[in-house]
Amino acid sequence: MKRLILMxxxxxxxxxxxxxxxxxxxxxxxxxxxxxxxxxRRQDLLPDQALCSTATRTRETxxxxxxxxxxxxxxxxxxxxxxxxxxxLSEAEGETVLVVGHNPGIGAFAQEVLAxxxxxxxxxxxxxxxxxxxxxxxxxWSELREGTGIARGFVIPRELLEENAD
Numbered sequence: 559m560k561r562l563i564l565m566x567x568x569x570x571x572x573x574x575x576x577x578x579x580x581x582x583x584x585x586x587x588x589x590x591x592x593x594x595x596x597x598x599r600r601q602d603l604l605p606d607q608a609l610c611s612t613a614t615r616t617r618e619t620x621x622x623x624x625x626x627x628x629x630x631x632x633x634x635x636x637x638x639x640x641x642x643x644x645x646x647l648s649e650a651e652g653e654t655v656l657v658v659g660h661n662p663g664i665g666a667f668a669q670e671v672l673a674x675x676x677x678x679x680x681x682x683x684x685x686x687x688x689x690x691x692x693x694x695x696x697x698x699w700s701e702l703r704e705g706t707g708i709a710r711g712f713v714i715p716r717e718l719l720e721e722n723a724d
Contacts, residue, residue, distance in 0.1 A: 560696050561654040562647070562707065563605055564668050565594065565689045566661055568622070568715065570615040579636065583618045590687045590715030595623035597718055601711065603691055607652030611635035616658045619687075627656070635659050640667040650699045668692075671707040678712050687715035 569587035576582075583591065598604060608629040610620050613636050620629065634642050637660050644667070647657060657664070665684025668676075672692060675681065680688065692707035 559653075560694045560699060560702075561603070561605075561710070562671070562692045562694065563598070563603060563654065563656040563689060564664055564692070565619070565656060565658050566664050566684055566686055567611075567613070567616045567619040567658060568594070569686045579613050582614050583622070587615070587619070587686065588622055589719060591619045591622035592624065593715055593718040594619075594687060594689055594713070595625060597689075597713055598623065598625070601691075603654070603711070605652060605654045605656035607650055607654075608656040608658065609635060609646055609650060610656075610658040611638070611660060613660070616660070620656075620658050625656075628652075637663060639663045640670050643667045644702065647702060648700045655699070670704050671702070672709055673705050673707060674709070676709045676712045678714075680714050681712060685714055685716075689713050 568583050568590040570581045571584040605627055608627050610616050610629055610631050612631050612633050632646050661684050668690045691711035692709050694702055694707050
């Protein structure tokens, strides 16, 4: 059994006029990434490997999760579509792998790998910080096929931040 955690980067800062690849997280994104890390720990969903786009906002999202895990930064995950994501994931070695990427590719990939859609109002648009946890009955990531994953969780940062405010 393999577990995949598909996370879209947290909210980024558009105000600085930087090139897309260099945009950092904004304050809300920073808080969201920390909340996602706390959620992963509470759910006992700690990955043993991360694959992360090289963009500043994905790297910062991963850093603010507060996880100490082996990470491969992958240029090919920068604005990757489902085919590139599948190729990158097929080379993963962990039992539980976290992929931090970008929309629209990560949202499309999340929809393609699941056997059944997630019953969450925001799953289709996969907002910033959206995180899917899915399990696959495979022994190696190279065996991953479309439509075979079972969703075990889906969360968006807004829900986590609202919980913490209560």
